[in-house]
Amino acid sequence: MRANPKIGKLVVIGVGLIGGSFALALKKAKAVKYVTGVGRTRKNLTAALKMRIIDEASTDAAQAVVDADLVLLAMPVGQMPEVMARIAPHLPPHAVVTDGGSTKQDVVAYARRFLGAHFPRFVPAHPIAGTEHSGAAAAFADLYRGKNVIITPQPETTARAQQLVRVAWQRCGARIVRLAAQEHDAIFAAVSHLPHVVAFALVNALARRTDAKKLFGFSAGGLRDTVRIAGSSPEMWRDICAANRNELLAVLDDFEDELETVRSAIESGDGAALEHLFEHARTARNKWLKRD
């Protein structure tokens, strides 16, 4: 096991913000020799080739992985089972597979089922980085600099596979944090999936009104920042909501309870209660930012 292994051939399946930035970062760090990008549409792959994110484009995942050293699954999590089943018969016996999915329990279960004998070389991972933009055009080499990448290795996961994935992410400038898959999903339901659902709902509440155009015209930085993440990929978020359904519904309950508490205080004109609620939130947010 070398401390700083160079990856011969990286195959990125799904060359979007996450997959594209991973390839760019490893290229910038000279940690990879050759990158094949796999996608569903030629248009995005052509953009990725032009941006030199990938050296070769393919729409056939099975064929692309036959000589891969590392495979990154960077599609929306709903496509994981199909892609895993498709590549499993063609993966070479040394290839390490990892993913960038926003949920981990479901991805681990899919991998266990569909990667078969390759499962010990699958390292479940989730880079905590992103923007509201998607597609290859949104990718950039420094996306992961200073960011956390959560890995949720399983009892079967080999040390070599973990080491290769750890080092790759470190070469992208990221820090590795290990969590249990269940804990990962509970945490990100709260700090990521809930805020996205809230932002989408907030935009829709305004956008459905007949005066929506006027409303947005009068909005300022507050609304703009609050709903920035409502620009995120609908397909990706559809899959996350399905994959992390139970954890997400639990935190949605908590949020709706909070909203009811505020509503009651507004309805009854309880200024002291409102000020207390807002002060509680401000203090928590400010403390959090200070530590950040």
Add this chain to the structure above:
Amino acid sequence: MRANPKIGKLVVIGVGLIGGSFALALKKAKAVKYVTGVGRTRKNLTAALKMRIIDEASTDAAQAVVDADLVLLAMPVGQMPEVMARIAPHLPPHAVVTDGGSTKQDVVAYARRFLGAHFPRFVPAHPIAGTEHSGAAAAFADLYRGKNVIITPQPETTARAQQLVRVAWQRCGARIVRLAAQEHDAIFAAVSHLPHVVAFALVNALARRTDAKKLFGFSAGGLRDTVRIAGSSPEMWRDICAANRNELLAVLDDFEDELETVRSAIESGDGAALEHLFEHARTARNKWLKRD
């Protein structure tokens, strides 16, 4: 009526982000000769003096306004009635009064009642600018550059008073937009008051958990932006919720309906419905940003 009147003495009651930035902007534009700041606590006024936001500090609003040319009421809207009643007997007959309150129907009603004979020289206004910070230390001269300032003049409001307030805001770099007070309150309930309430509730939903510290430690830019405005002044937002109660409850209803629609789709595993909802939000947000 001069096109570009210079204000002799400006009195800012409430030297925070809004009032302090107004004074700084007018000073920078050389549109004011002398600024007196009025506040409840010496500490904030001392900071304002040090930052040269104001030339003189006072804790006595009545005494400060006796030779004022323009008075800006920049306290939380809940304090308006008391301050208006306090200054009315002492305002000189030429003085123009304006405010920076986030709600307008209530402020107009207070002014009509408490400013008495001075009401025709009161120009209700709301600068659409701000940050999540508050207090004199947060003030800066360019806060209003390129921003909208809504004015909601009444039938009685004199042309001279409107002109003086218009020009003052224009010298701060702002654009003036005229609206009816009712329309203003309905619009800002949707694009400002609702997002603030949502951001406060979202932080509280996470902050109340026993694992809150860990949660925040794993959060990324998405949550940070979504709850930025939860750092805003609790006292100010308490007053806005009280002042714009009915409009706010109406948009809170719309938002809770949207949230229920998303929740149902998550519960029933309706991926197509979820993707449609998220796509609707993304399209609306992106269109809005494009126009912005």
